[in-house]
Every structure is written in structure tokens, then in C-alpha cells.
Amino acid sequence: MNGARRSRGARRIHRYPRIAPVGEAAFTVEFGDRIDEDLVQRVLSLDAALADDPFPGFSETVPTYRSLLVLFEPERASPERVERHLMHLVRSLGARPLPEGRLHEIPVCYGDACGPDLESVARVHSLTVGELIQLHTAPTYRVAMLGFAPGFAYLLGLDERLATPRLATPRTRVPAGSVGIAGVQTGLYALNTPGGWQIIGQTTLTLFDPEREPPFTLQAGDRVRFVASH
Amino acid sequence: MLEILDGGFLTTIQDAGRVGWARFGVPPSGPLDTAAFRAANLLVGNAPGAAELEITLTGPTLRLRRSGLIAVCGAEFEIWVGNLRAPSWHSVFVRAGQRVQFGKRLWGARAYLAIAGGLALKPFLGSQATYLPGGFGGLEGRALQAGDDLPVGDASAYSAHPAAYAGRVWPERDRPAYTPHPILRVILGPQDDAFTEAALDTFLTSEYELTAESNRMGARLRGAPVIPKMAGIVSDGVVAGSVQLPPDGQPIVMLADHQTTGGYPKIATVARADLPLLAQCLPGDRVQFRRKDPE
Structure with missing residues (x-):
């Protein structure tokens, strides 16, 4: 009976940016549905604008590749008011300089025990191990988002020649500090977790230390360069 | 101190959860049945988000070193304080050295035990909530076991004069309408x-x-498949109550320990007031989703 009462408008292609409710205590602001640097920049600009100009009852945000999740306390903020505030911020985004992001140099030990999948990934692309390392250390990457597990960093900017599918069977334990490739993405594991990315190296840098301020080395919007170490 | 003599099947420390760390990939954690959790705290005079025990399926056995006031809400167990049966949804006085023993489970999946003063472990990223997959929060990021000793805060009138506050009841009409066949309202x-x-x-x-x-990460359901038009989306943010649909069309309702981002399409979000009903379901129980009427 509920289904029969449901009335829905004709389906349409979304116009971005789009603000949509995520339950009763969050909105998502979507800027598109692709993985690219431009969308990430707009997400991070809105994130920064909201940090400068929060609304009463604001709780926290989760920046992702293409959208900003905005959580609020429904006891303190009405959804209408939050939506209006977000709409206002989105409209005034154009005038805002894009966040530069901190630059991190991350030393990586490539191959052997540090990167068990390095040789097979090189073979797939008909590259030598040296060429692969060169291609992976050349770009300055952008941290698009943290997710999947605490501190796991998704980086934008992988050379397309290194794009590689995930492992057919995920590992039950990938050590903290591992550097992986999955599709067009490269990423960093901050904790020991299960994982299906192709592991090509490992950093000795501690990416998560609860006793340190801030506990996480990387945050969304930061830039990363990998440096091959021995 | 609260002494654990037997940890039961899965007993963890939970408070209101972590706020502000989702952008780093850290889930909120906290209780699955927020209504029972809150009631237990308020019955013993705590702040509504103070740290408690979340007890799953098989209850623990505890001992209080000092006389105190406890309350157990949520799933119904036979609870023994010394040789006497203690009711759920009540504040109960426990004398120093007395055992609190959980016996047979009568219904539901999760009970919450609050103690006046609240548990007082060292917070991790601002919260005592246990996150088992990350191995942090609570006590060493793990389930409680025999031999654990939990510090209790003592900054309340209730903990100073526990007997004076015993016998208070959380009225039946203010408890969630638990059922093994709940209807969960959703926002599409x-x-x-x-x-x-x-x-x-x-x-x-x-x-x-x-x-x-x-x-605690998600309620995995089985039934008529709801197949998305695309296998995945570009990952975006997830909240407790998000209903994800992987390509097999079997819904997963994300719970307190959910991943903060996900790449499966989210068809809807369960209303916050209805998550406690899901939290008390057991494998085999059946749920239905209904569109939540606008307020």
C-alpha cells in the first residue's frame, strides 16, 4: 500500500551541484559523479568554506572524490535551514581561492618484502621495476579522501600507464604503511587491515599515531610526493 | 572499579561515539541501540552519553568493588544481583563485593549496563567507544574478558548515595516498540x-x-533482490542507517562501526528512531522498509 501511494517525478539527469538529504541528520552536496581533480577541488573548497562559516548544530564533514557529506544535530538545526546554508555557500564558491594543501614527501621502499606485487604489476605493463618506480615517484598526488579504514588515503594523479585491477583475492592483512594501486588510484594504508590493492611498496613513516597531534599524518586536500628509499 | 569475572559472548565499552573523525576514515562507533543506552544512563543519573557496557547475546558476570547503582536496558536477560533477580529498565542498588550475573537471555540481542558515575577509561580520539576492527577505544580496543578491571567515575550524587536512587523505572511507554518483525521507516x-x-x-x-x-559494522539482510542499475558508484560518504546495495541486490544497513565511505549505491537511510529496533533483531528475524512520511 505504501508503494502505491508513492509518487515520483520523472527521472532526470542530475544537474550539479546537487544537495540531497542522507537521512534526517546529514546532507550530501554532490559536484559530479567522476573521479577527477576539478571535482575534488570543489569539494574541498566547500569543506573549507563550511569550516569558516559553520551553521548552529553543525557536526562534521566527510569530503570524498565528488561530494561533501555534511552531518548535523537535528535537535539543534532544522534540515531546511542547513540546506539553505549549504546552498548559499555553494553559490558563493566561485570567488574562493582553492586550498593549496600541505605537501608531504613520503619515503617508500619499493618491491621485495615491502612491495610483494611490484614485479607482477611491472610485468603486466611490460615495464621494468625501475621504470615503474620512476612513473610512480614522478607525480605530485592529491589526497582526495580518507576512507575505507581509519587513515586510508586515496590519492589522485596516478600515471594511467600504471592503472592495474585489484587483486583477485584480497589479502587478510596488509601492513600499515603499505603503498598500493587499484584501478587508476594509488593509496596508503595507515593501519593493518585486510585489503585488495596491489602492494608495490611501503613507507616507514607512521601515518597514524594516536599520541601525536594531529594523529593522522594526511588529510584530504594534502599533496604527496613519493621518494624511493633503500 | 567494575571487575569483569566473565566477559560473556561480546561485551564492549561504548559511549556516545566519536565525532569529528569521520573525515579521517574513523567511524563513530557507540551503541547500536541508542534508546536503551540513553535510558540506562539517565536511570543512574549519568549524562546521556556516558560510557556503558554493550552486552551481546550472552551476558557477562561482574563484581562491584564499591557499592553502586546500575541499570540494564535493551535486550531482556535474567539478571541476578547476589541471590536476587533484578529487573531491566530499573535502577538497581548493588552492594560492594556483590556479583551481577547475566543468565538466560529472554529476547533481543543487545543490553546496555550503565553504572552511576559512568565508566572512566582513557578516551581515544575523544571517545571511549570500542572499535573492534581498528583495535582502539574502550579497553585496549577489544572485547572485555575475565580479569579486566574498569574504572568508574564518582562525581555524582547517585554514585555517592546509590541506595537512595534505586527502584526508579523507565516507563514502558517510553521504550522502543521492540519486535522481531520491525517496520523500519526510511528516507529515500x-x-x-x-x-x-x-x-x-x-x-x-x-x-x-x-x-x-x-x-556492529552492518546488518546484512537477505530477501527479494533489489538490483541497482549500476554495479557501483564513485565512493561517497556513509552514515549509520545508510542502506547499501551491492550488485547481488541484498541490502546492508550500515551500523555504528560503518566504513565512512562506500562505493555501493545507497537506496535509502533508516530513520534514527528505528535503528534501535534493528539493533535488537536476531538472525532469522524479518524486517520491512517503509517510506517515512514527511513531518
Whole structure:
């Protein structure tokens, strides 16, 4: 009976940016549905604008590749008011300089025990191990988002020649500090977790230390360069 | 101090949860049944988000070193304080050295035990909530076991004069309407457009069974498949109550320990007031989703 009462408008292609409710205590602001640097920049600009100009009852945000999740306390903020505030911020985004992001140099030990999948990934692309390392250390990457597990960093900017599918069977334990490739993405594991990315190296840098301020080395919007170490 | 003599099946420390760390990939954690959790705290005079025990399926055995006031809400167990049965949803006085023993479980999946003063472990990223997959929060990031000793705060009138506050009841009408066949109200979206009208109708008119693969990260359901038009989306943010649909069309309702981002289309979000009903379901129980009326 509920289904029969449901009335829905004709389906349409979304116009971005789009603000949509995520339950009763969050909105998502979507800027598109692709993985690219431009969308990430707009997400991070809105994130920064909201940090400068929060609304009463604001709780926290989760920046992702293409959208900003905005959580609020429904006891303190009405959804209408939050939506209006977000709409206002989105409209005034154009005038805002894009966040530069901190630059991190991350030393990586490539191959052997540090990167068990390095040789097979090189073979797939008909590259030598040296060429692969060169291609992976050349770009300055952008941290698009943290997710999947605490501190796991998704980086934008992988050379397309290194794009590689995930492992057919995920590992039950990938050590903290591992550097992986999955599709067009490269990423960093901050904790020991299960994982299906192709592991090509490992950093000795501690990416998560609860006793340190801030506990996480990387945050969304930061830039990363990998440096091959021995 | 609260002494654990037997940890039971899965007993963890939970408080209101971590706020502000989702952008780093850290889930909120906290209680699955927020209503029972809050009631237990208020019965013993604590702040509504003070740290408690979340007890799953088989209860623990505890001992209080000092006289105190406790309350157990949520799933119904036979609870023994010394040789006497103690009721749920009541504040109960426990004398120093007395055992609190959970016996037979009568219904439900999760009970919450609050103690006046609240548990007082060292917070991790601002919270005592245990996150088992990350191995942090609570006590060493793990389930409680025999031999654990939990510090209790003592900054309240209730903990100073526990006997004076015993016997208070959480009225039945203020408890969630628990049932093994709950109707969960949902707000459609944000990716309801990733489904055909027929798939949306299936979702809103079918019964789904809770499977044994469920845990604090998500309630995995089984029933009439709701197949998304695309296998995945570009990952975006997830909240507790998000209903994700992997390509097999079997819904997963994300719970307190959920991943902060996800790449499966989210057809809807369960109303916050209805998550406690899901939290008390056991494998084999059946839920239905209904569109929440606008307020």
C-alpha cells in the first residue's frame, strides 16, 4: 500500500551541484559523479568554506572524490535551514581561492618484502621495476579522501600507464604503511587491515599515531610526493 | 572499579561515539541501540552519553568493588544481583563485593549496563567507544574478558548515595516498540535514482531476513533482490542507517562501526528512531522498509 501511494517525478539527469538529504541528520552536496581533480577541488573548497562559516548544530564533514557529506544535530538545526546554508555557500564558491594543501614527501621502499606485487604489476605493463618506480615517484598526488579504514588515503594523479585491477583475492592483512594501486588510484594504508590493492611498496613513516597531534599524518586536500628509499 | 569475572559472548565499552573523525576514515562507533543506552544512563543519573557496557547475546558476570547503582536496558536477560533477580529498565542498588550475573537471555540481542558515575577509561580520539576492527577505544580496543578491571567515575550524587536512587523505572511507554518483525521507516536517497521503479517497489514491499553475517559494522539482510542499475558508484560518504546495495541486490544497513565511505549505491537511510529496533533483531528475524512520511 505504501508503494502505491508513492509518487515520483520523472527521472532526470542530475544537474550539479546537487544537495540531497542522507537521512534526517546529514546532507550530501554532490559536484559530479567522476573521479577527477576539478571535482575534488570543489569539494574541498566547500569543506573549507563550511569550516569558516559553520551553521548552529553543525557536526562534521566527510569530503570524498565528488561530494561533501555534511552531518548535523537535528535537535539543534532544522534540515531546511542547513540546506539553505549549504546552498548559499555553494553559490558563493566561485570567488574562493582553492586550498593549496600541505605537501608531504613520503619515503617508500619499493618491491621485495615491502612491495610483494611490484614485479607482477611491472610485468603486466611490460615495464621494468625501475621504470615503474620512476612513473610512480614522478607525480605530485592529491589526497582526495580518507576512507575505507581509519587513515586510508586515496590519492589522485596516478600515471594511467600504471592503472592495474585489484587483486583477485584480497589479502587478510596488509601492513600499515603499505603503498598500493587499484584501478587508476594509488593509496596508503595507515593501519593493518585486510585489503585488495596491489602492494608495490611501503613507507616507514607512521601515518597514524594516536599520541601525536594531529594523529593522522594526511588529510584530504594534502599533496604527496613519493621518494624511493633503500 | 567494575571487575569483569566473565566477559560473556561480546561485551564492549561504548559511549556516545566519536565525532569529528569521520573525515579521517574513523567511524563513530557507540551503541547500536541508542534508546536503551540513553535510558540506562539517565536511570543512574549519568549524562546521556556516558560510557556503558554493550552486552551481546550472552551476558557477562561482574563484581562491584564499591557499592553502586546500575541499570540494564535493551535486550531482556535474567539478571541476578547476589541471590536476587533484578529487573531491566530499573535502577538497581548493588552492594560492594556483590556479583551481577547475566543468565538466560529472554529476547533481543543487545543490553546496555550503565553504572552511576559512568565508566572512566582513557578516551581515544575523544571517545571511549570500542572499535573492534581498528583495535582502539574502550579497553585496549577489544572485547572485555575475565580479569579486566574498569574504572568508574564518582562525581555524582547517585554514585555517592546509590541506595537512595534505586527502584526508579523507565516507563514502558517510553521504550522502543521492540519486535522481531520491525517496520523500519526510511528516507529515500541519496542514490534512489540508481534503481528502477520496480526495484524501489520491491525494496519497500518485501520482507528481509537478518543474516548471521551481521555485526556492529552492518546488518546484512537477505530477501527479494533489489538490483541497482549500476554495479557501483564513485565512493561517497556513509552514515549509520545508510542502506547499501551491492550488485547481488541484498541490502546492508550500515551500523555504528560503518566504513565512512562506500562505493555501493545507497537506496535509502533508516530513520534514527528505528535503528534501535534493528539493533535488537536476531538472525532469522524479518524486517520491512517503509517510506517515512514527511513531518
